[in-house]
Amino acid sequence: MIETFQRALPHGITLSCRAAGEPGRPLMLFLHGFPEAAFIWDDLLEYFASPEHGGFRCVAPNLRGFEKSSAPAEVQAYRAHLLVQDVLALADTEAAGGHIDTLVAHDWGGAFGWGLANARPERLGRLVIINSPHPGTFLRELRDNPAQQEASAYMTFLARPDAEHLLAEDDYRRMWPFFLGMGAGADGHGWLTEDVKARYRQVWDAGLTGALNLYRVTPLKPAAPGEPAPTYPDIPRERLTVDVPTLVLWAMDDVALLPGLLDGLQDYVPDLQIEKLAGATHWVVHEQPAAVALRIGQFVRG
Template identity: 75%
Template structure:
C-alpha cells in the first residue's frame, strides 16, 4: 500500500512523498524527472517493499518545484547541489546515518542521483540511473555532437520566461507530445491512458514554474539557433566520479538522450553495469515496469 506524507527538511524545503514499506528497513529512494512526479514509481515502491524483493523502506519524493513540494520562485533555488541536499536530508530523516541502500533515478532525478553518488558515496550502497546523462558525457556531447545538440534543443524552449504559460495552455497541448512523440499512445505502448493523463494534470495544475526553473538554471544546454556552441566549464574529474556500484538502464529509442551519452562513462564510474534496452523509449518506467524492477532486483543481488 502506498502512503503519502509531507516532510519538512532542516533546509526549510518541504517535500511531498510517496512511500511503501516499514520505517527502519534499508532505504531505497526514487527520484523522478520532467514532466513527471513521484507517482510514476508506485509499482516499484510496492515491488521493493515486498519481503521477497528485499523488504525495503521505499520513498519517492516529489522534487522541489513539483506537485505539492516547496516551489521557490528564485531560479537560483534550483541549482543541482541544493536538490542533492534535499535528497541527503530526506535520507537523514529516514535513518540516523542518512544512508541510502539503493538510489534509483530517472531524467532530472538522475542529475541529482549522479550528484549524490559523487558527494555522498560514503552513504550510498548502489546507484541505478535510468536514461539520465552523466554531466561529463553530456557536456562533451553538447559540445561535439550535432545529433545530441538537435535532440536537446527543446531545453531552450523550456527555459523561456513564458515556458510555463505556453505549456499550460489548451489543456497542456504542448506537454502531451513529450509522451506521444515516443509511442505512449494507443498506437504504441498504450500506457498514456485517460487515468494517467488525469494524474499528470493534477501534478501540472500545481504549477510548472519550478520544473522549468531546472532548465533555466542549468549551464548544460545546447546553443540557441544561429548561435555558436557555448564553451562549457570543465569540472575537475573528482567532481564527476561515482565510486559506488552503478547500473545504467538505457532505453535506446529515447529521442532526447542518445546512446552516444554512454560512451566513455566508465571513465567516471569504474563499477559500472550498462543494460541497453532496445525498442524502449525515455518513458521505459511506464512502458516496462516489471522489466525495470527485475533488472534492479538482479543488480542488488549481485552487488550485495
Template identity: 65%
Template sequence: MTIETWQQALPHGITLSCRAAGQRGRPVLMFLHGFPEAAFIWDELLEHFAQDANGGYRCVAPNLRGYEASSQPAEVSAYRPKHLVQDIAALAQIEGAPLACLVAHDWGGAVAWGLANQQPQLLQRLAILNSPHPGTFLRALQASEAQQEASAYMNFLVRPDAEALLREDDYRRLFGFFTHWGPATWLTGALKAQYRALWDASLTGGLNYYRASPLRPARADDPGAAAVTLPREMLTVDVPTLVLWGLNDTALLPELLDGLEDYIPRLTVHKVPEASHWIVHEQPQLVAQRLAAFLRS
C-alpha cells in the same frame, strides 16, 4: 499495499512531499523522478519492493523541490544542483542512510549523479534510468551535432513564455513528450488526470531546473554548455552503479553511454532496444527485474 504520503520538512527550510511503501527501519530504496513527472510514477515499484518476497525494503519517492506539494522557491537560482543535492542528502539522512540504492530517472538522475559524487557515504548503490552522466552529456552538448539537435527542446523550455505555451490545448505539447515515440498505451485517462493536476500545481518549478542549468545547447545569445568546464573530481562515482537505458530515447542518444566506464569503475549497463525515455512506464516489470538482480549482485 497502501502508498503512504506525507510532507517531510528538511533542516534547511525546504519541505518535500513524499510517497512510500514499507516499514520504517528496513533498508531504504529511494526513487527520484524527472520532468515533467512526479513521485507517483514510482508507485508500482514502491509497492513491489516493499513486499517481503521482493526484499522487504522501505521504498521512498519524494517529489523534488518545485514539484507537486513540495516547496516551490520562486528564484531560479534555488534550482541549482547544489540545492537539489542538499534536499536529497537531507532526506536520505532522515530515512536512514546509507540507502541500499538510489534509483533515478531523467532530472532525478542528474541529482543522483551529483549526490553519488559528492556524498557517496549516503548510498550503497546507484541505479540510473535514461539520465545522462554530466561528463558524457557535456561532451556531447559541446561536440555532437546529433545530441545538440536532440537537446534543442531545452532552449524552448527556458523561454519566459514556456508555461503559457505548454498549457495550450490541454497541455498538448507536454502530452506530446510522451507520445513522441509511439502511441503510449500506458497513458491512461486516469494517469492523464494525475499529470494535469501536477502541471496545474507546479509547472514552473520543473521548468526552473532547465533555467538554472547551463547544460543545454548553445544559441546566439547564450553559450550554454559551450562555456562549461567540469573538473574530473566532480564526475567520478565510486559506488556500484547500474545504468538501464531505453535505446529509443531520441532526446538522450545512446552515444551518452560511451565512455561511462572512465568515470564509474563499478559499472553495469543494460541497453533496452524496445524502450524509450519513458522506460519506467513502458517496461515496469523489466525495470523491477533488472533492479532486483542488481540489488542481489
C-alpha cells in the same frame, strides 16, 4: 499500500512524498524527472517493499518545484547541489545515519543521483540510473556531437520565460508530445491512459515554474535559436567520478538522449553495469515496468 506525507526538512524545504514498506528497513529512494512526479514509482515502491523482493523502506519524493513540494521563486534555488541537499536531508529522516541503500533515478532525478554519488559516496550503497546522462559524457556530446545538440534543443524551449504559459495552453496540448513523440508511436505504448493523464494534470495544475527552473538554471543545454554557441563549464574530473556500484538502464529508442552518451561512461564510473533495453523510449519505466523491476532486483541482490 502507498502512504503519502509531507516532510519538512531542516533547511526550510518541504517535500511531498510517497512511500511503502516498514520504516527502519534499508532505504530505497526513487527520484523522478520532468514532467513527472513521485507517483510514477508507485508500482516499484510496493514491489521492493514486499518481503520477497527485499523488504525495503521505499520512498519517492516530489522534487522541489514539483507537485506539492516547496517551490522557491528564485531560479538559482534549483541548482543541482541544492536538490542533492534535499535528498540527503530526506534520507536523514528515514534511515539510521541517513544511509541510502539504493538510489533509483530517472531523467532530472538521475542528474541529482549522479551528483549525490559523486559528492557523498559514503551515504550511498548502490546507484541505479535510468536514461539520465552522466554530466561528463553529456558535456562532451553537447559540445561535439551535432546530433545530440539537435536532440537536446527542446531544453532551450523549456528555459524560455514564457514556457509555463505555453505549456499550460489548451489542456497542456504541448505537454502530451513529450510522452507521445519520443519514438513510441501515437499510442505511447498504451500506458498513457485517460486516468494517467488526469494524474499528470493534477501535478501540472500545482504549477510548472519550479520544474522549468531546472532548465533555466543548468549551463548544460544547447544555444537558443539565433544565439552563439554556449561556453560550457570546465568540470573538474573529481566532480565527475562515481565510486559506488552503478547500474545504468538505457532505453535505446530515446530520441532526446542518444546512445552515444554511454560511450566512455566507464572512465568515470569504474564499478559499472550497463543494460540496454530495446523497444523502449525515454519513458521505459512506464513501457517496460517488469523489465525495469527485474533488472534492478538482480542488481540489488548482487
